[in-house]
Amino acid sequence: MTGISQVSLKALPASEEIQQGESLATRTITESDTQKIPEAQGVNVSSLAVSWAKKYYNTVEARENQGLRQIPHSPESSNFDGTRAKIVDKLMDTLKVASEIAWGKVEAILGGQIEQHAIDRSLINHEEIATDTRTLYRKAIDAYGDREPAFRLSVVVGKELVKLRQKYSEKDSLVLGFVTLEFQYTSKILLGCLAESERSEFAPYLKVVDDYLHIPYGQINQAAANHPPNSRALLAVQHLLQHTTQIASAVYDRASSQHPGYRSSSGYLSDREVKISSIRDVEIFQSYLCWCVLEESIRPLQQELFPICVMLYPKLHVSWELVQDMLLILFWEISDRLPAEDLIVFLPYLRTVTEMFSSDVFDN
Structure with a gap:
């Protein structure tokens, strides 16, 4: 699909509500920043996630600015x-x-x-x-x-x-x-x-x-153990895990066609090693989506995935625009490959991770 970066987030399907759970008291997050959303109050998971992501990113950026002011400148062989x-x-x-x-x-x-x-x-x-x-x-x-x-x-x-x-x-x-x-x-x-x-x-x-x-295999398995065999969430995760590599490869192909000549500190997006690591990154994002679904919580995104990406990607010269395009393509690839009953399970978390990494968070 061409012009994927021009697709509006508002055009994505509305997210489902997530059941209430405990908030994460970590770094700059206050008790009002929830990971499980109260269904009864009809709170939109994406809007809270974007607010949380903005707060996290701006706090990290503020520390960086303060630090800059303080620190001087062969097959046969087998x-x-x-x-x-x-x-x-x-x-x-x-x-x-x-x-x-x-x-x-x-x-x-x-x-x-x-x-x-x-x-x-x-x-x-x-x-x-x-x-x-x-x-x-x-x-x-x-x-x-x-x-x-x-x-x-x-x-x-x-x-x-x-x-x-x-x-x-x-x-x-x-x-x-x-x-x-x-x-x-x-x-x-x-x-x-x-x-x-x-x-x-x-x-x-x-x-x-x-x-x-x-990939958080251990956490995914632990979360899966809390579900009965016929759990809708467990079945949806099992179905997605059968396609993660194919989806990741398709996302890479489409994202690289949207960014010809793109280069990070690891090399050009078309380089073999960068291709392998890029496909792996898309698989990582999918694994965190599975973890979220099984936990019925966005905690894995807030506690691990987002902070690690904020720390690593800028230092490795991976642009947020590329990440945003990759996530939008991932959304459509999962939507195309999963049946409706599975997609509805992933939908709140797909939308959440897409909006957490959106330009609303990173454009200052």
Whole structure:
């Protein structure tokens, strides 16, 4: 669809109301900023979400401005065990230095965000994060060396990755942004030490680690456990999860056609690595929508997704316009692929996340 950025948010279907729940007392959010909306009072979830998002974004921006005033300015090789063993040795030798180099990049990009986002410095332990990164990647390398299929890695390290994600997000979700960036840069360095044919063999193992680290599988499963098997919300989530990768690919294709020549700090939108990470980001947004549906709450958006995006995207030179276009396309892709009974379940959260990231929040 062309001209997607010109589609008015007001043209989107009206959101459903969400049942009442507790408010989140976090950062600048007061007790009046709710995550579950009182149905009886007919409060519009989107309008509250936009108000909350504006408050969060403006507070972070104010801290940044204050800080600026205070601070001076190969397929064949898989047939030979000897070759695979050499690849494993190369990866293991690179891993230690890769995690240290990666942390240097993380600090260069996000070091100034600690004060701006009011993060407790004691929660960001460089040695602990680097050690956890090496531990998980060693297991991925070992699985590759042992010829475990890449999909089996989810069994080998899936639970550990879920625990790792919960460990770093439970006290402050923004710490997870530092961790995911550490893994991301370490992964790039590991792939960079390999020949192209070797990369194609090992990359799927890194993809599994990447997926489990970025997508809240643990929280989604915990929330799903609270639903009966015939729950309308659970069935809708199951149906969407069957299509998330196809939807993400379609969103990327349409968004990239709307932004020819677009470039972030990672490269051009058309670059292979940027394409992979962009598709992953769309999958992440869909996973948070599933989490919201199962919790019947916008808390996952407010507590994790929005703050992490506000911290990471500007530093990685990802424009809000691109994010807004991506979310509008995502809205229509989900609308086209889900039956009406599933769509009505996702509708309040689709509209909410779209409006939270709208120009109403970020245009000052």
